[in-house]
Structures are given as structure tokens and as C-alpha cells.
Amino acid sequence: MQLRYGMNPHQQAAPAEPVHPGRWPVRVVNGAPSFINLLDALNAWQLVREAHRATGRVAAASFKHVSPAGAALAGPVEAAVAEPYGLDPAALSEVTAAYLRARDADPKSSYGDLVAVSHPVDLQLAELLGTLVCDGVVAPGYAPGAVERLSRKKGGRFLVLEADPELEPPAEETREVLGLRLTQQRDAAELTPALLTPVSGAPLTPAATADALLGLAVLRHTQSNSVCYLHDGVAVGIGAGQQSRVDCTRLAGAKTDTWWLRRHPAVRGLAFRDGVRRQDRINWQIRYLDGDLTADEQGRFAEALTAPPSPLTAAERADWLARLDGVLFASDGALPFRDNVDHAHRHGVTTIVEPGGSIRSDEVAGACAELGITLVRTGLRLFHH
Template identity: 45%
Template sequence: MRELTLKYGCNPNQKPARIFMQGDRELPVKVLSGTPGYINFLDALNGWQLVRELKEATGLPAATSFKHVSPAGAACGRPLSDILKKIYWVEDAGELSPLACAYARARGADRMSSFGDFIALSDVCDADTARLIKREVSDGVIAPGYTEEALAILREKKKGKYNVIEIDPSYRPAETEVKQVFGVSFEQGRNEIPITGDLLNNIVTEAKDIPESAKTDLLIALITLKYTQSNSVCYALDGQAIGIGAGQQSRVHCTRLAGRKADNWYLRQAPEVLGLPFRPEVSRAERDNAIDVYIGDESEDLLRDGSWERVFTLKPAPFTPEAKRAWLDGLKGVSLASDAFFPFGDNIERARKSGVSYIAEPGGSIRDDQVIETCNRYGIAMAFTGLRLFHH
């Protein structure tokens, strides 16, 4: 099959819509369930490239949770601690396969942004992973295959309308890619430079030690950025992205956005949050929303005037700014990557508040000395990769 009709383009008024192959090549994808749309396929194909590269870089199954052509989370399949199982709402799932752990991590990093995601999996989807996907609000999934049990589970989702796409893992596109904007064709060579540990050899700071675990996290962050709308930065820890900032015109705003997401990921693990007395009927998505408010600047709105009664059985004690800062001071060893150089040291000042100890960025700013000096002030090790990763 060389062509697939879509229900519509980016918006319902944009018809007709299709994906197709030039020449005599076949489409590398099959729709096993549902009717994917234009944005679904943009997310699916970008997500597939991301997880394929993560698998190659780490040797572990990988997953990503995509929304509007940028990842909300990306992770490899490391086991989950009891605390991570709790904050990712998978305590009841029993022992999970490595692929299911990867998806739980990818989905759990920023659950609010992942609401209604499109999922990409590096490996054949198994039943453990399918069961996690089935109970989340999601638009679809792409993988190189599905077990019979997994496919049966996914075909039950959304009364059979859930989008399930299979991709040929051997497919490789042409070296040159083309797209149109306003009737004008753009052509460029694909961004195929491999992201490996060699990119981390040029350490320009006084601190020189980057442990292997941090190198893996930096590779995860860099690969994630390769498929994130620019400007973008990514915080990573323990084999997963914990904060992704995408599409910001100002890099420091991007660093702040991603840093706040990383902070929220860690604040969810605080005793004040783990002990929140949720009503049993409150859904996971509603719990995520309530937690976001509770740990955010609007917590007073949740706790005043009895509005807390809708989600909690008891009124929680306030999570004060002082208590939040004290907890965040325990976040250490975080890795941070940027898709282009940091132009000022203010990015480093913000990053270190979220526990950043290791940084990878291209270098090349006229203020590199200032950025390096700021890293030296806080004992942060930084590697200049020499590789920009803009994605549009």
C-alpha cells in the first residue's frame, strides 16, 4: 500500500488529507485498529524514530509519550521503585515487563502533558504494556509489532476505535527529506548523525567527572531533544526524561519550563503528596490535576472554601514554599541537555535549582566563558558536543 487516507489534516476543515509514498515504495506502516489522523502520524513517526535511537543508545526497550509533535516523556525500561510505581499510578499492576516500565516512566514524567498522548514503543508491544495503555487517555500507539494478547487488549480500547499502528522496523527513509510550506518545497539532508558517548568527551569545565549513569541520561536527553520542537532543553535522571521544555523562543524560558516540570516530578515523591487522602472514586487524571494544583502556586485555591472536598476525604495541610524548597534540595545528579548553545549563565543558575550536576550543549556562544564560569561556580560538569539539534 502506497497511500492511506486520513480523516482530516491538522484541523477538521483541512480536507482531503492523506499520507503517501513517492515512486514505487510501499508505506512502512499498517493500521491495525482505528482511523489515525494527520497529527497522529506526525507524533507516531517522530516518536518511533526517538525510541528506535534510545534502544540503540541504551540497549534497553524504550518508550515515548508524544503530544503535538513533541515528547512529553521518554524513557528506557529500567525497573520502577515503589515510589515511582505510586506516583505513576501502577502500584496495582504487579511485576511489569521492561517495555511496560519504559512506558510507565515516559507517561509518568509529565502526566498532565501526556493526557491524550500518542505512544511509541521500540519493541513488540506485550500484554503488560497494553494493559497500562488501555487504562490511560491516549490517542494511539506505534510499535514494530504486537503480541496476540496485546493486540486483543488494545482493540478493546475506545470500543475498537483506538489507533494501533505497526511499523516495519527495517524501514529506512531516503537520505534527503522534503516538505512543503505555503506551496514552497523545502529539501534537506536527514539529521542522521548518531548520538553516542563520543559527543561527551569535550568536557570544558573544572569538574571533569561524568559517571556512566549520567552519560546515559545525557544521551537520553540529547536523543529526546532531536525530536522535540525547538528551542528545547531536557532534564533527565535514572534513565528517563523528567522535564522537557519545547518550542520556546527564549532559551531561559525553555530552561525554566523544563525545570519546573522536573521539580514537579520530584515534588510528587514528597511525603506530603504521597499521603494525599484522595477519594476512591477520583480518577487518575483528576488526581494528577489536583496534585499539580497542590504543589503549584494555586494551592490556596484548592484548599480554601471547601473546594478540596471534591477530591479529598480530609483537608490536606498546605505544602508551603519552604517545605517544597527543602524537599527540592534533595534532587541531585540531574543531567541537562540543550539543543543549541546556552547564550547566558542564567540558564545554569536556573538549572542548578533543579539538581543539575551534568550538562551537554553544543557550545559556540560568544559568552561560552560566562556559561563555563557559572558551571564552575556550582561544580557542574559540562561537555560541549559541537552538535546542534534543532527540530522543526
């Protein structure tokens, strides 16, 4: 498999070759991958396959720069999510629903993503992807006509990869850095409900169990430090690659708030002019919620609207955010201080899933008890670098 270029266009790419000759984890159906395309596709495919295996539900992920912008299980799709795409929420297939839910978690970051689904792409999803700005898709198969539809995208360059659902990765994985070859055992720990016995609080409901298992799959394939907030089968806030865990917790919490606030009537009621593109509408909704428009943005935002936006006061924001409840928070590493618990609690978190084992684990447990948060310690760290 010849790659278009390496990590950057000025880096020449050598061919990609399977570890076991003749056994490819993915095959190219259309287009030509770059180095990053393949990294995104291989990580995203593993995430959705593991999420499906752990939960039994169709899973989807939206990947950018080797971490998920969003991930979700198939489930009900809100009208607010389906309407911008001209879709009927009651008429969605499971793969389409799973991907819409995944992309809705952070639609600004999903712009230009690599799509992964655990089940074959049907015509409905192919038609949807044909209207979106995304770079490619990886799936275990394609319905008749789906590849033809996708191959018309991006002037025929849209990347379509077919994953081998039966292939298991080698027991060892190797990486070379600065002439040094590093080898380790592949992280093959199973993600099962057996990991999820609470050390305090009530047993997890089936819905919380599904959220927790999805969260663990997300963390395993997100650049560390990583945390994620989950609600109703959707990773609504993902924080990746931060040197400080509490910074990661705050970043993902802010994304969770934005996801929830996008459902506020003031946001849904923004009156955009005809001709304003769907992605621009999404981006303006988010910038409106950020509340720090530059002078240039204020002018362009006004031009995009037919009427001034309704004000969203601090009190109204706080009231709406207080309605978010039942959120599960998962961390790839032990929570080192209670500040992570305090920040997570601000975003509707009622359950925390973490490996445990920090020197202040008692302090973390005490904070959870104080705030009425169920605490689960898996004993399983899921760093990914």
C-alpha cells in the same frame, strides 16, 4: 493510507503515501489516523528507536502535539509510580516499565498521548494502555492478544500502528510551505558516547552517559528551542518550542520540580475519596503543588478529599527540592548566557550537555566551573521545526 482529517477537523486530508512505493514506515493495524496522529507517531517512533540504538535499552515516549511530554529508558519503577495503576513494580516487563517512567515525567500533559515503544508491545502494556486516556500506540510489533486487547479501546477506534524497524528514512526530506518546496539533508548524525567528552569536570558515569544519549534523542525530536532535564534514565522535565532558551530552561525546570515534589509525603498522603478518578488525582496533586488554586478549584479539591491536605510550607518544599541531585541538563542549541546555567543549577543539575559555540561560551564555562557542574560540548546542534 487515508487520513481522517488534516491538522484540524475542518481541513480535508489527502491520502498519505510512502516516498518509496510499497515501503511504509508504519502500517495501520487498527483504527484510522489523523494528520497529527501520524506526525506524533513518526516522530515518537524515531525518538525511541534512536534512544534504544544509542543506549542498548528499551525506550518509550509519550507524545503530544509533535513533542514528547515524557521519554524514558527501561529501569526500576518506584512504588509511587506503579501503585496508582495497581501494578507491582517488581513484576513489570521492560516495555511497561519504560512507558510508566515516561508517562510519570508529566502525567498531566500525557493525558491523551500517542505512545511509542522501541520493542514489541506485550500483554501487560496492552492491558495498561487499555485503562489510560491515550489516542494510539506505535511499536515494531505486538505480542499475541495485544492488538485484540487494544482494538477494544475507544469503541474500536484506538489507533494501533506497527513500525518497520528496518526501514531507514531517505537521505533527503522535503516540506512544502505556501507553495515553496524546501529540501534538506536528513539529520542522520549518530548519537554515541564519542560526543560526550567533558571540557570541564570528571568523565561521565555510565548512568550519566545513558541520560545524555537519551537527552540528545529527545531534543532531536522536540520542537525547538528545546531543553530537557534527565535523571536515572527519565526525561523528567522537557521544555519545547520557546522563543527564549532561558524561558525554556525555566519551564522545564519547573516541571522537574513538580516531578520530584510529587514524591513528597504530603503529596502522597492526600486522602482522596473513593470514586475520584486516577487522572483527577494526578491533576489535583499537581494543582496542590502549584499553590494557586482558584476559588472554584478550592471547593472542588476539598470535595475530592476525605480530610484537609497537610500544608507544604515553603521551607519544606525547599528542603525536599534540595535533595534532588545528579540531574543532567541537555540543550538542543548553544547556551547563549550563563543564566541558563544558574537556573539549571537550582534543579539539582550536576552535568550540562550543549553544542557550544556561542559568543559567550567562556562565560557559560565559567559559570559551570563556579557551580561545580560538569560541562560537555557535543558540537552537534539538534534543532527541530
